Amino acid sequence: MQADKWEEAYLAQSQDAAVGRMFRGIIHNLGGIIQVFSLHTDLSAMMLDKAMAVLAQMRQAGASPELDSLHDLLTRRADALSQMQEKVVQSQQILQRTQILPDFLPLPGGVAYTVNSVIATEVEFMSADSVFKHKVRKTLNLAEPLPALARFQLELHQIIHILLSNALEAVQGQEDAEIVVESFLEGEGVGIRVTDNGPGLGSEAAAHCYEPFFSTKEGHLGLGLYLAKKLISRCGGELSHKSSPGSTGFSLLVPVEAMQV
Known part of the structure; x- marks a missing residue:
């Protein structure tokens, strides 16, 4: 009887460990994906800053409706990029604390x-x-x-x-x-x-x-x-x-x- 109880306890514990291992696998892979998003949003921000600097020089040399329109467009893109960076950080934080139990539903x-x-x-x-x-x-x-x-x-x-x-x-x-x-x-x-x-x-x-x-x-x-x-x-x-x-x-x-x- 004791051996049976030991086996059942061990099997139950191993299943709990398997869920934890699967969770770590999910976190590892999603973490890598989000890391790529983080890298590219940072690179996009750097490129946008350089574009805004070049545009400022062009507007100093001579303003035009086209340059004003481009400035407005880049400003809106900068706001959207800032929101994306915030969401990337939020996603990283969620992955650090979220616990997922797979339900094995249809893919x-x-x-x-x-x-x-x-x-x-x-x-x-x-x-x-x-x-x-x-x-x-x-x-x-x-x-x-x-x-x-x-x-x-x-x-x-x-x-x-x-x-x-x-x-x-x-x-x-x-x-x-x-x-x-x-x-x-x-x-x-x-x-x-x-x-x-x-x-x-x-x-x-x-x-x-x-x-x-x-x-x-x-x-x-x-x-x-x-x-x-x-x-x-x-x-x-x-x-x-x-x-x-x-x-x-x-x-x-x-x-x-x-x-x-």
């Missing part, structure tokens, strides 16, 4: 939230890691169309994050590091496969990788794949792996009916 345009949505989001979130973003070649082979996810969205987000994190660790330091993520339909299920070109699993790791607290890396708790296995079982699916020198792939398969309400 813009009525596009369904599918396994491909999970994969694309998690790959984007992982790009907050500079090694993943700049030093790993990422290949996505995503099947279309896939059924909408009405259940287990958060569980699948957690699982994909675990598999991507493990793949990233496997290729750390490699010059030709590559991670391939695939989605596919197989029988009555939807599958996901994450493959890396790392050194591969040793015989001991391959035999015990789903056991709690087993890890070949110092300082690691060894709970990631254990959690992934538990979560995929909750979804009514299966998790498996194949490994050889230079290639390790983890695959999960979830029945389509399990993803429906």
Whole structure:
């Protein structure tokens, strides 16, 4: 009974952590977008100041209705730009304090939230890691169309994050590091496969990788794949792996009916 309670408590805590991680990913990506807006509004303000200075010199040399009209136009643009700069600052402040809980509603345009949505989001979130973003070649082979996810969205987000994190660790330091993520339909299920070109699993790791607290890396708790296995079982699916020198792939398969309400 105590073991059951421990497992349920751990799974509940991991879900809370997953929501927090997804939130940090959203903040990271929106923060980058707003940073671009901030940069360009500042550059626009500098250019506008120079334009106003040149216009002032031209008006001193000789006033004209055309120059007066241009001055009025630039003045209005300056007011609008000032408002934009204020909104950029406001957006940055909102991102610092806003808490978002994803509802996994249909995407813009009525596009369904599918396994491909999970994969694309998690790959984007992982790009907050500079090694993943700049030093790993990422290949996505995503099947279309896939059924909408009405259940287990958060569980699948957690699982994909675990598999991507493990793949990233496997290729750390490699010059030709590559991670391939695939989605596919197989029988009555939807599958996901994450493959890396790392050194591969040793015989001991391959035999015990789903056991709690087993890890070949110092300082690691060894709970990631254990959690992934538990979560995929909750979804009514299966998790498996194949490994050889230079290639390790983890695959999960979830029945389509399990993803429906």
